[in-house]
Structure formats: C-alpha cells, structure tokens
Amino acid sequence: MKTLEEAFRDSTLSSTPYSGALKVKVCGVGPVIAYRNANGEQRQSTVIGFADRTMAVKGVLYDSSKLDVVKLGHTVMLLNVIIKNETVRSLVITNRSKVLKTGPLDVPESLVTQGKEIAFPPPAAEVSIKTAQSSPTKTLVTLRGQVVSEEMQRSVRVNGEETSVRTIKVKDITGTCKVSLWRDLTKTKTSVGSHIIISDVVVQLYNDEKSVSSTVRTKIEEVTVPEVCKTLQFIAYEEEDGQTIKLTAEEDGEYPEYLVKKASLSSALKCETRDMENNLMKKLPVSAAITVKENKILTMTI
Template sequence: MKTLKEIFEDSGAASAPYNTALKVQICGLGQTSSYKNASGEQRQSLTMGIADRTMAAKGILYDVSKASSLKVGSTVMLLNVIVKKESRSIVMTNRSKLLKTGPFTEALPAQIVQQGLQLACPPPAELVAINKIKTSPVKTMVSIRGQVVSEEMERTVKVSGEDTAVRSFKIKDDTASCKVSLWRDLSKTKTAVGSHFEITNVIVQVYNDEKSVSTTSRTKLLPITAPDVKKRVAFIAFEVVDNGFFSLTGDLDDGDYPEFLIKTGLLAKALQCQPKEVEVRLLSKLPLKADIIIKEKEVKEIQIQPQ
C-alpha cells in the first residue's frame, strides 16, 4: 500500500483516478461549502485534513452524506478517489468509499497531524487595524474588529447570472472606518448600529478608488464586547444628566465633538472635590485636557492633565 508522499511524487498524470486502497488518519474536518455543478444544481462539499506517517494532505468530499461517519482522530481506508498532485489533495466523489479501519501501528508525528488540521481549518487571516486596509493590496485576506456605525438594506445583484443577496455596513475602530459587504447567507446576519464584531477572512477590494472589504466562504462574524479605548481629550463643555452622570463634550481637533458619560463620583475624584462641587469646579477649569479610558461612550478611568 502506497503512502501519501509516494502517491503525490509518482510520475503519472497530474490529476487521475486512484483505485488502490489508501489508509489515512482524519486530522480535521472543515466547514461545509456550497457550490453549483456544471448543470447548475446546488451541491455541497466538505474539506478535511488527512495524513499518514509521511505527510498531510487536503481531502475534499463531494458526497457529504458520508460525512456523518467521520471523526477527527479516526483512521479510514479510501477507495476510488482522485489524486490531484498540483494541489496535493485527494478528491472523494459519490463513487468513493470511506471505510473504517484500525489505527496505524505507530502514532503519527504530531507535526504532521497539526499540518492536517490546519489544511481543514486554516487559522484566520491576520487581524489588522482598519486604517491598514487603505494600503493593503487588492485581494489581500485580512481580519478586522470594530463597531458598526451604519448599515444598509439588503439588496439583490446578479453574480454569474444568479440573483445573489448582499448587504453592506460601515465599521470603525480607533484608527479608521471602512465598508463591509456581506454576501449570500451572511447578508442575513444582524449587525445593529453600536454593536461590536470581529470579522475574519475578508478580502480587500476597491471600487471608485475606495478600499473596502468583502466576505468570503471562510468569513465569520463574531460578536465581541466593546474594547477599552484610551484617548487624550480636551473637554470644552458639559451637561448634567440623570442617574448620577455628567456628559462631557470633547474637542478632538478633527471637527468632531463627541460626548462621554462619566459617573459623578469618578469625576469628583479626578477633580479632587466633593460630588456636589463638581459643576462649579468644571466651570472654573474648562477647557481641560484628560487621559481617559472608555468603553462604548462611558469613561471608566480619567486622569486630568495639569493646566
């Protein structure tokens, strides 16, 4: 019985049926992907990572009805598969057999098993600040985090002659903002204004000289808690609000005048006065500069700079 390495290094055709038994261990099971065959019929496939003692390879299963019997760590005997040498992958069709068999005599090297797992479940693309998107080449895959600041209605466009759902929203972090296009099923995802997301494996694209990102088959939208953000702000005005809070208006020198909520007790401590004296103390000190840590719009820490 040949090993994976021997099969891929064989001098035969680049893509050819392989009818001899092939023993492999399942290292990882990826997500199911949808596609259309040559007849335009909707189909699904499953990516997996497989390995033996010589190497790891990608496996593509086009008969997902057989996936229910697959388990990570189990060993299977493959029959009637297609070997694709250029991509180092094994294709399993509806004619292929995936049969249970005993484990290898010796445990596979951990490094090879890890390589197989990453073939099935690749790590997400690099997490970058949103301002990096403007300088990233088109088609670069990245991951981003930020807060949703606006969203559009879902619409339908033609892609390869098919009606395809897409919806866009704008997301920002503390460096910049950009548009995100959600395609197909992801367009149904709720992205309320003000919510925070980590969006993995999106592709940089450009339209009308504007860089944005677009989802892929590997994209995941993960809700996250609002991060703590450090800022140096010049406060220029305030308003007393209910429930023991003040609203401080800042000047960020970019034409933006954001408002920040802060508890009266925290502000009194920073101003070194009693809570009932905060309003008078603010009137005597404005404008004042401060280093703050905020979550959403609420100040969690404040250190006032000497005037």
C-alpha cells in the same frame, strides 16, 4: 501501499488520478459548503483534514454521501482519488472514489493537529481598517470595529442565481470600511453602534473603492470595547469642542486620533486649563501613557 508523502512525491503532474490505495486518519471534518458549478447546478463540498505518519493533507470531498464514513478520529482507506500536486497539496474525492472503513492508524499528534487546522483554519490576522484597505485584493483579514450604518437586505443575481446581500459600514480608529454580507450572513443581527469582530473577510476593489466581502469562513461576533493601556507619541492636536481636544498620535506608521477632555489634559500637563494649549505646544511631540476605550482617553500621564 504508499504513504501520503510517497504518493505526492511520485505524482509529477499538477492533477493526477491515483489508482492506488491510501490509508489515512480523519483529523478534521469541515462544514458542508453549498455552491453552483459552471453549469449553474447546485453542488456541495467539504474540506477534510487527513494525515498519516508522514504528512497531513487537505481533502476535498464532493460526494456528501460519503460523510457517513468520514468520521472524526476514524481511519479510512481511499481509492480512486485525484492527487492535486499544486501550491496547496490536496486529495480530491469524487462520486467515483471509494472511502472504506479500515483498522486504526498511528499518526503523530503534531500531524493530527495540522490536519485539524486544515479543516478548521485559524482566523485570518486581525488588522486595522486602514491596513485592510491598503492590502492587495483577495487578501483574507479579520476586522474589529463599530457598526456605523447598515442597509436593507437586497437580492442580486450571481451566476444566474438570486442571492441575498446586505452592506454595513464598520469604523475603527484608522478609518471606515464597507462590508458586504452574503447569503445566510445577511440575517445576522448587527445593530448600529455595536462593536463587532468580523473574521475571514476578503479585500475587494469595486469602482476604485476598497471594501471587504464575507466568505464561507466569515463569522461575526459582538464584543465589548476593552480599556487598553499603552504609551504613544503625540505629534499634533486640534480643538474638538469647548471641552475636548483631539490629539494625533504616530503609531506603527499610522496617525490615529484620540479624544481627551481639556481638564484631563491640563492635569497631565500639570497646568491650569487656560495655560493648557501653550504648555502642550511647548512639549509636542510628547510621549504619554494613556488608558483608552475605543478612541477616548480615560487617563493620561505625561
């Protein structure tokens, strides 16, 4: 019986029916995902993380009745699967495949971990809204921001099926972005003014506007806004109102804006409020250590 590594090495085509047996450990069982095929028929699939002593690999199970055998931590024998020897190697398990119970298999813990991460990939990297909007389409990202508006749920036709969708707008210190929430996520509560982390959304382009859309992996979590301490280089400013100054910083190639009370800025500059602007003009650009919550400066030391 071949190992996973040998089976993939001997498979020269991108997709090959495999008549041999493969003994593997189930390292992770992802959620059951419902979808419609090209004929509009309702189907289900599940991503499984498999491993043996040589490698971990993605399994895609299209026959949910076999989930009774594919249990986390169990060892199974796979027969009549399809080997996908593409950029992401995978085993396709159809209704013609067999998944049989068998004796235990010793698998290195590092490969068990890899198999688990195949079934439950870590969230996409958290980026600013500006970075997301400059990313290529189909890029998976995670965003953190404040909900500034939300629309009513509506229904649209997708592949001939009525599908629910709801759009919200999220902002951070770098910009504002539309987020399209699909299917069950339309029911997730997202109050205007709340701060959320929304993971694994995909960048899309529609009518020349970059936005993001939920995926089967998307999760929404309401969070509190933390106080963050950092040192920034401030390069310009403008008056926001009679009591507040808006400072522009240069930060990792972006130019976020922060609000600071004139009294706090005067204290940091060690001057009277009436002399604040003259003193600030003389010092710009200026480095300052700040404590900030969202875009509001709480403390400042120059």
